[in-house]
Amino acid sequence: MMHQIKIAIDLDGGDLGFEPVIEASISFVESHPDATLLCYGVRESIASIKKRYPNKIEDRIELIECDEAVRMDDKPADALRRKKASTMARGIEAIKDRYAHAFVSSGNTGALMLLSSVTLKLIEGVERPAIVTMLPGKKTPFLMLDLGANTECTSENLVQFAKMGNFLAKDLLEKEHPVVALLNIGEEHHKGHSTIKDASEKLRASELNYRGYIEANEMFSGTVDVVVCDGFTGNIALKSIEGTAGLIKVFIQNILMSNLFYKFLAIFTLPVLAKLRKKMDPRRYNGAMLIGLNGIVIKSHGSSDATGFRAALDIAYKESKSDILNKISRNIS
Amino acid sequence: MMHQIKIAIDLDGGDLGFEPVIEASISFVESHPDATLLCYGVRESIASIKKRYPNKIEDRIELIECDEAVRMDDKPADALRRKKASTMARGIEAIKDRYAHAFVSSGNTGALMLLSSVTLKLIEGVERPAIVTMLPGKKTPFLMLDLGANTECTSENLVQFAKMGNFLAKDLLEKEHPVVALLNIGEEHHKGHSTIKDASEKLRASELNYRGYIEANEMFSGTVDVVVCDGFTGNIALKSIEGTAGLIKVFIQNILMSNLFYKFLAIFTLPVLAKLRKKMDPRRYNGAMLIGLNGIVIKSHGSSDATGFRAALDIAYKESKSDILNKISRNIS
Numbered sequence: 001m002m003h004q005i006k007i008a009i010d011l012d013g014g015d016l017g018f019e020p021v022i023e024a025s026i027s028f029v030e031s032h033p034d035a036t037l038l039c040y041g042v043r044e045s046i047a048s049i050k051k052r053y054p055n056k057i058e059d060r061i062e063l064i065e066c067d068e069a070v071r072m073d074d075k076p077a078d079a080l081r082r083k084k085a086s087t088m089a090r091g092i093e094a095i096k097d098r099y100a101h102a103f104v105s106s107g108n109t110g111a112l113m114l115l116s117s118v119t120l121k122l123i124e125g126v127e128r129p130a131i132v133t134m135l136p137g138k139k140t141p142f143l144m145l146d147l148g149a150n151t152e153c154t155s156e157n158l159v160q161f162a163k164m165g166n167f168l169a170k171d172l173l174e175k176e177h178p179v180v181a182l183l184n185i186g187e188e189h190h191k192g193h194s195t196i197k198d199a200s201e202k203l204r205a206s207e208l209n210y211r212g213y214i215e216a217n218e219m220f221s222g223t224v225d226v227v228v229c230d231g232f233t234g235n236i237a238l239k240s241i242e243g244t245a246g247l248i249k250v251f252i253q254n255i256l257m258s259n260l261f262y263k264f265l266a267i268f269t270l271p272v273l274a275k276l277r278k279k280m281d282p283r284r285y286n287g288a289m290l291i292g293l294n295g296i297v298i299k300s301h302g303s304s305d306a307t308g309f310r311a312a313l314d315i316a317y318k319e320s321k322s323d324i325l326n327k328i329s330r331n332i333s
Numbered sequence: 334m335m336h337q338i339k340i341a342i343d344l345d346g347g348d349l350g351f352e353p354v355i356e357a358s359i360s361f362v363e364s365h366p367d368a369t370l371l372c373y374g375v376r377e378s379i380a381s382i383k384k385r386y387p388n389k390i391e392d393r394i395e396l397i398e399c400d401e402a403v404r405m406d407d408k409p410a411d412a413l414r415r416k417k418a419s420t421m422a423r424g425i426e427a428i429k430d431r432y433a434h435a436f437v438s439s440g441n442t443g444a445l446m447l448l449s450s451v452t453l454k455l456i457e458g459v460e461r462p463a464i465v466t467m468l469p470g471k472k473t474p475f476l477m478l479d480l481g482a483n484t485e486c487t488s489e490n491l492v493q494f495a496k497m498g499n500f501l502a503k504d505l506l507e508k509e510h511p512v513v514a515l516l517n518i519g520e521e522h523h524k525g526h527s528t529i530k531d532a533s534e535k536l537r538a539s540e541l542n543y544r545g546y547i548e549a550n551e552m553f554s555g556t557v558d559v560v561v562c563d564g565f566t567g568n569i570a571l572k573s574i575e576g577t578a579g580l581i582k583v584f585i586q587n588i589l590m591s592n593l594f595y596k597f598l599a600i601f602t603l604p605v606l607a608k609l610r611k612k613m614d615p616r617r618y619n620g621a622m623l624i625g626l627n628g629i630v631i632k633s634h635g636s637s638d639a640t641g642f643r644a645a646l647d648i649a650y651k652e653s654k655s656d657i658l659n660k661i662s663r664n665i666s
Contacts, residue, residue: 023379050354072463074553135581136580138579138580138583173475183569183574185481185484185564185565185568185569191484192484192565193452193485203468203622215572216568216569216570216571216575216576217572217573217575217579218572218576219573219576220576220579220580232525232566233565233566233569235549236518236549236569236570237549237570237573238549239518239548239549239550239551240549240550240570240573240574240577241573242549242550242578243550243551243553243574244574244577244578245577245581246471246550246553247469247471247553248577248578248609251612251613252605253611256605258608261604262604262605263607265601265604266605268598268602269598269601269602271595271598272585272588272589272599272602274594275591276585276588280581326659
C-alpha cells in the first residue's frame with residue numbers, strides 16, 4: 001500500500017475566499033491518488049462548499065469546521081492569543097498532532113509565521129525560521145531566502161539559511177551540489193556590511209558549495225541555485241522584481257495602444273505576450289516555504305487563484321514526500 | 334552676455350575609453366552655445382583626439398593633458414594618495430578652483446566618491462554624501478537615493494537624503510512639492526528596522542511632503558517622486574530592477590526563437606520591442622549625481638556610450654544652471 005500524504009489547508013485565509021482553494025484541492029486530489037486534504041474552514045464556508053460541490057467532494061477531501069478565521073489585518077499576536085480555534089491555528093496543530101504532513105495557507109503572513117513558530121517550534125539548532133521561494137532565472141529557477149521573516153539577521157542566521165536552502169534546492173531543484181551565494185552590493189570581498197562579511201567567512205569554511213557574493217542583477221544568470229540574504233533585503237529584492245515586471249507590462253501595453261500602426265502590430269504581438277505572461281506567471285512560482293520549523297508550512301500568495309494555490313499544494317506534496325526536515329535537523333544541530 | 338556654463342569631464346575614466354566621451358562632448362557643445370567643456374585626458378588620448386577630430390574640436394572643448402588616469406580596479410584610497418594628478422583628481426579640482434561648475438566621469442565610483450568628498454568637502458550640515466539617480470515609472474520618472482555611497486546609514490542620514498532629494502526633484506522632475514517616501518518592506522508603521530522607523534518620525538515632523546513608507550513594487554506607480562533608502566538597500570533594489578529587465582529580454586528572445594510560428598511573429602514584434610528597448614534604455618537615465626558635496630559631480634555608467642555620456646552631461650548642465658547647492662546648503666544646516 002502506498003504511503004498516504006496528508007496535507008492540511010486553510011480554506012479561509014486568502015483574499016479570494018475558499019473558492020480557489022477548494023478548486024485547487026479538487027484538481028490536486030485527482031492527480032495525486034496517494035494524497036488526502038484536510039480542509040479547515042469556518043461554518044459558512046463548509047456549508048457553501050457542501051452545497052456547491054456536492055458530487056465533487058470525495059473521501060480524500062475532508063472538511064473540518066472551525067470557529068473563526070484569521071483576518072489579513074489581524075495583528076499576529078492577536079491571532080495567537082485570541083483566535084485559538086482559527087482555521088490557521090487548527091491546520092498548524094494538525095501537523096503537530098501528526099494528522100498532517102504539511103499545512104498550506106494564503107492567509108496573514110505574520111500570523112502564519114508566529115503561530116507556526118509557537119506551535120511547531122524551531123528545528124533544534126535553528127535560531128530563526130526563514131521564508132524561501134523559487135524564482136525564475138534565465139536558464140533555471142533558483143531559491144531565495146529570507147524573504148521577510150527576519151528584518152535583521154546575524155551572520156549565524158545567514159549561515160543557517162544557506163544550509164536550509166541547500167537541502168531545499170536538492171529537493172526542489174534536483175541539484176546534487178547546489179551553488180550557494182550571499183546577496184551583496186558587490187562581488188569583491190571588502191563590500192557590504194560586517195554581518196555579510198562574517199557570514200561569508202563562515203560559509204567559506206563550511207561544507208557547502210559556496211560561491212561568494214552575488215549582485216542582485218546577476219541572480220538570474222543561472223550561476224547560482226540558492227541566494228541568501230536577510231529578510232529585509234530579500235523582501236526589497238523580491239518586490240523590486242515584481243515591480244519591474246509590472247512596469248514593463250505597462251510599457252508594452254502603452255506602446256501597443258500608442259497609434260494605429262502599433263495597434264495593427266498588436267494582433268501579431270499578442271501570442272508572444274501571452275507566452276511571456278505564462279513564462280513570467282507568478283502563480284507558477286507560488287508557494288513560499290516557512291523553513292526551519294518542525295513541520296512543512298507553505299505560504300500561498302494572499303490573492304492566489306486556483307492555479308496559484310495548486311502550485312503551493314504541489315510544493316507541500318513534494319516536501320512531504322521528501323526527508324527535508326530530517327536532513328535539516330541532522331545538519332544544523 | 335550669456336552666463337557661461339563650464340563642465341569638467343574625465344576623458345579616461347570609462348571602460349570604453351575617450352571615444353564616446355568626446356563624441357558626446359561634440360554633440361553637447363553644438364546644442365548648448367552657452368557651455369564650455371574642460372576635458373581632462375592622458376597624453377595619448379589627447380594626441381589621438383587632436384588627430385582624429387581635427388576640425389571638430391572647437392574653442393568650447395578644451396583639452397587638458399594629465400599625467401595618469403584612475404583605473405576601475407584602483408582602490409579608492411590608492412587613487413587618492415598615489416594619483417594626485419589623475420584626470421579624475423584634476424577634474425574635481427577644477428570645481429574647487431572655480432574653473433568649472435560641474436564634473437562628469439564614467440570612472441571608478443569609489444574613487445570618484447572619495448576624491449570628491451576630500452577635495453570638495455561636504456555641504457555644511459550634511460553628514461554623508463549620497464548617490465542619486467532618476468528611474469522610469471509607469472507615469473513619470475522618480476528619483477532614488479542612496480544607491481550605494483553608504484552601506485549603513487543613521488536615521489539622520491536618511492532625513493538629509495530626503496531633503497536633498499526633495500530639492501533635486503524640484504529641479505530635475507520640475508515638481509513644486511515633490512512627494513517623498515521611505516523604502517520599506519511594508520506600509521504599516523510598525524514595519525522595518527528601527528533606523529527607518531526613526532527616520533519616518535523625523536520626516537513626518539519635517540516640512541517635506543512626506544508620504545510614509547513605500548514598498549519596492551509600488552515605487553513605479555507614479556505616486557512618489559523621491560524614494561529614500563540606505564545605500565545597501567538602494568543598490569539591491571536598483572540591481573534587481575536591472576536584472577529583471579535583462580531576464581524579461583532573454584525570455585522574449587527565447588520565445589521569438591522557439592519555433593517557426595514565433596519566428597514569423599518576430600517580424601511584427603520587432604518594432605514593438607525596439608520601442609520598448611528605447612523606453613527602457615538605461616542610457617536615457619544615465620548620470621547619477623553625487624549629492625551633498627560642495628560641487629556638482631555626476632557619475633556616468635562605466636560602460637556609457639556617447640548617448641549615455643551625453644545624458645550625463647545634460648544633467649550636469651541642468652544642475653549647473655540651477656541653484657541646487659545653495660538650496661541644499663540653506664536648508665540642511
